[in-house]
Amino acid sequence: MSEKTTLKWHGAGLIAAVICLLAPLLYLMRDSYAIKPVVAGELEFTGSESCKSCHRAVYDKWHNSHHDLAMDVAAEETVLGDFSDVTFTDSYSGATSRFFRNGGKFFVETEGVEGTPVTYEITHTFGVYPLQQYLIPFPGGRLQCLNIGWNSRENRWYRLPPYEVEGPDDWLHWTRGGQTWNGMCAECHSTRLEKGYDMATETYDTRWFEIHVGCEACHGPGSRHISWAERPEMARPKAVNYDLAVQLDATDPGNRRQIAVCAPCHSRRYQLGDNLHREGELLDTIVPSLLSEGLYYPDGQIYEEVYVYGSYTQSKMYQHGVRCSDCHDSHSLQRHHEGNELCLQCHRAQTYDTPTHHFHKREHNGEPSEGHLCVKCHMPGRIYMGADYRPDHSLRIPRPDLSEKIGVPNSCSAAACHADKSLDWVNEHYVKWYGSARKPHYGEVFARGRNQIPEAVEELMNTAEDGLLPPIVRATALSLLSTYPHEITSDVFIRALEDGEALIRHSAVRNLAHLDIESRRKLLEPKLYDDVKAVRIEAAALLADVDPESIRPEHRQALARVLEEYRDAMVYNSDFAPQRYNLGNLAAATGKPDDAIRLYREALLIDDRFYQAKINLAFLLNQNGDNPGAAELFSQVLAENPDLPEVAYSFGLLLAEMEQYEQSAFWLGEAADRMPHHSRARYNQALALLKLQQWENGEKALLQALDQEPGNQEYFTTLANLYLNFGLIDRAELLGRRTLAIDPSHNRARELLESLPK
Template structure:
């Protein structure tokens, strides 16, 4: 019995620390070797509020642009309540299941909101700002210690005839429970941290950890000219002298597109400066430093979300609220050199033409704006965007189009369950019907290769996943964001082939590809990580250096060449800087604790976890990481207390039951341990880690038959999990099931090929 207890503990310890996943934040978070590109030192643009002059200073010399800007959503991204066109404060109430009744009124001429606080009692909060223009406006209220929070109840600005002109909850009629981080006082509704820098210009969060308070400042209330062009003080000063200095972010309009003989424009080289100017506020990303200004490289200030489940479907279509950048990166338009301003007037933000007229500016109307192309006649004919940029609705009323600008692929819907534009309209028909219709319309057009084959095979746990991911990663014809996603996932399938693919990608000239490769290499054993990632510590963009620093936190210095050790310390400093900019988030401190724990700095790890629990007393990851920290110190009673606290916060947490089972193993409570480990599997049957540990415990206790059943069930959810395959093969051999063992060994070999 003692042997299986030791084994169960050993195989699960690393998994406990892995519970401290990277924090998932809202998209609008922002702060103010020879084979790898060397770190580049650039002249830094001027920074600080004194270098900003405000949009009004631009109007004298740039009248046309200023007039267009004043009508834009950027100019009204954040305004004072009571401004023209903002929500009314007329005592009208709104009631939701969790949120109770909210009233909007005035006190002494100042707008206020009376709404249930986290304790359930009504409280009144001053409304400081109104965010957004249409189709909804959210209120920004002040709660305590300088905290500005986004209220979940918003104003629908659409006309009453279109279903608008009323208050509603952005998370649906029920609202959210007070314990949820999405409740208006929760960390996920922090205006200071999550929203401010994309609704104002050059935001300084000014968060103080000790007092949990904000003193947030900005250069301009809304998104002004300098939000996209950079600080303008020097430009204005020199313009008055007759020799204007250019802005740090010098953006130029491209030559207009002209359709070629094929009916589509000839591709041009992509100038990423413009796309990267828009990316910080039109992407889902995490901040890496404070003080971002236009002209900073996107990946030098942020780490972007790749094509992850919950954010994107396997084919890259929008699933969660990811805004536009990640979608546009996938598009053939981006690959052909299209920029944002090819479709949008940059100062007003409006499209350059309405309806199909926008698309035929580049695509020959006689070929594409026809019934022959759309196969829909007259009034039934959809617009180009209906088929190629289908809409998704967020916050109940905000329709946004998918900027991956794709050809509908109902064949992918049949194979992988992804959505398609055809069935978006013809929702009463099966995807196979749409697939057959498109095949009939275009019998001579072969389907283009697509990265969905690789990403879907990984999500489905296919044995083909490693090979397909490598093929995607190595094929420069596919979008960089898809290749980066494949490389990130490849680390889950360690093999010589994986090492070769990651090594090749780490020398790519595309920083996004390198970033994905670093994140993939982070999943490998420390010796392999150190060998691969030492050069990445000196990469030109911060996102790569920070990812490499995090990955190498647990690697012994002796594994690194002496020349890389100074670079590692610099990367560690940048990692800490990335934690500091998001220090108001409990998830940040959880991640910091894992980083410190990997470095063997137990006291610093404990401090980070204490900060996380002050911000969120029910942070499951914080409780479980603190339990692991106490285990390492030999404080088993404190370890149990933290695990029980996690279960008190969420009794349906599979991770907490798993941790309790491991603690019970160490406490030699064998029967209770098996029950807890079983509970974890029942709550999360798709996580092979939980099933594997339960199976090891069962087999170690003499119940090999049941252990094999647990592993067989796990394989149904994740057929390519190497640990599950290896354990089941071993137990099959012991049970004399030679044919099953051979089959499993063959599958293991397939993962290596």
């Protein structure tokens, strides 16, 4: 946008941040999904059957487990649903589907890609309990997840969420990308899966070694181990971990290695490439989600479908070295014990399994009561996929006081417990039993940070640097700090770049996008050599717009190499809008605006709800002189996502450039109201109001901006000139004296007072 514009784009816009899917009527494509062997370099996958002869006991535990039944070919013995020519009417859409068999195969007649009934063959089952889903082949190598599943607990068909789908053009419709097995689900239900997405043709050639989650999904490719085991015992060489690719020693005193094996599937995350099932740092393979709004409540309780890793790594159990296998059998996946016996493996019954601790009876009104169960208080859960109850693995102490303060759930008020009682009643009993003292909780800090309360900045900085808190909590604090003025927070981010935890370094790097180019270069050049892939590629992405000539030759080579790593990771996931958008950001940063515009538009073709692509596309259209096109995109974003004050700010500035000052003042005011620490938004609103000759409102906005940033000489000068232009000498003098009282070194205030008539 022109620098001559009266309202300049002061700090405008969202940073282009790196972010951690007509068919024939009948599909008969089973043969193209046969098992296709995949080789992993010198180590080869051998299949779970090759483990059976030596490890029969654990093989039998694994057989028919949820891992074994994670995916299968649709057949008499694998399909649980009723296909006896039955119908199911979806109460959300009103559409009726028919399930039937023909020639030993399974079919469904249901709403298709054009919104009309189509008959599809079901070729694969997905999962087993408490629900089973069904997969349908589509052109381009896709398998689509039908939005009607079988509730195997209640033996009935039911509609799977999401429920608010706007039609076949919606990304969340079962025929579109949000329900494409290849990218959304496949990597965690099969072993050694290669997604095989081709960005140029937008097709998949997805392959697996085993259709289900087999032994090598956790232990890694087994060829070397089998070669070792097949030798006579006396001839076997000494080998670390029996030549298994992944070390999972039950005597290992730590828990990080085991959790790194489970986390690539049992976490909310995005992948950096195919899972090779090898040992290594977790963030070489995936980038786990932080405790972000929309995924978790402010205190870290589960909200969206986030699986287990993010909640468990908040827990005391994780911090004290407890592993998944301490509660769950690694092969059958069943709990070692039921009820409180599971917890009493570690916790003393005399202390915890007693009414003096839980204050609940085993019977209530003559009926068995679950109030005394540890999990009822410490692992409240939520239902996902319409049928699957999943306990929260953060294993937290109930805090009904936080429900009152920041609106988070508590286990006492859960649906199966005391949902009929008021929060006051719950808190009264809690205080009666446990006293009124409460420890500070990061949930209160995060709630204030999410609302961008100015006073939260110190609390967030302290949280980010508190080594006693879990890494995921500290990394989340850094992400929330990114919305606060960098002059205040910069030292925290700089120190976090050297933290021993990769998740914290990654969060620090990705939240430095707003720095000027030279500051980014100095801080992030060393991160190009970080041992962890996620950290170094994030750094490379933020250095993509740096002039190569300003980088020393050895760093230049590293940047080029790591940018290729970054590009490969984004291309791998380019079947999703965020990664296609990231490739657009990379093109824009490297001086290829036409490519960037194309990639942003492609991202929106994948998912038109992905508003970040609309925002950055709007900026590029503005730079190309298409302000009406940019304004239309901003308007769409705010209509669909009204709680985006940064976008309102950018829209207001664009409207000012277009000399639409009334609308500009409105949107800048909206932004300023929602970003109380953002004085520049209020200042720009004042300029728009002055353009409209709304002098009193403009003065009010200028005073508010100065209250937020008293030392800002630009704000001071604008207000002083307003007073002088209207001959308001008394107000000008009061402004000067008040400013000098706050800042005796304020030169412009002194100059103003000296220039006034004596």
